[in-house]
Amino acid sequence: MNREQYLQQLKKYLKKMPSEDYVDAMDYFTEYFDEAGPENEQAVMETLGSPKQAANDVLSQLFEKQKNPSNQKWSAKQLWGVSFLAILAAPIGIPLAITVIALLFSAILLWLSFILVLASLALAGFLAGVKLILRGVIAAPFSYGGALILVGLGVLMVGIGLLMLLAIPKLWHSMKKFTIVSLSKLTMRKKVSLS
16 A cells, blocks of 8 residues: 555545544645655554544544544633633623522521520520419319319420420531532532633
């Protein structure tokens, strides 16, 4: 196989590439043969492998290039375009970001106030239960049935108050978890392709 046959077969394998990449690849191989000279054509073909192998190498490099656009540099036109869009988006984006942060802060305050209310109710229930128990003990000499009702209600209120106090750490843990997950979702970056 000579140089012309090699390049013809290579063209056949590379013809499905984008036109700019196709021209660049063919120019590269042509220059490679030109620099080696006619006496080293066989050595060049052995180095490159078969036309199919060379085409596979080129296509895999093109695929990697398209797969990892971060290696590509932005042109001035793209930079100006992104800058222009950022300036246009700022009047919308900044208030939107402030709104999202305010809503998240409001949700945290709502959770904290819910826990504070729950703690207040637990403490009030506990204290009301203790007071009912004391009233029941004081009322025992006058009305045995009334004293039992007051003591029973007092024990019930103390129990509800203690259960509510036990629920506060679990609610605190769930609020902390919700806050961390919300903040991580809010600040998570997604890769954006600008090609």
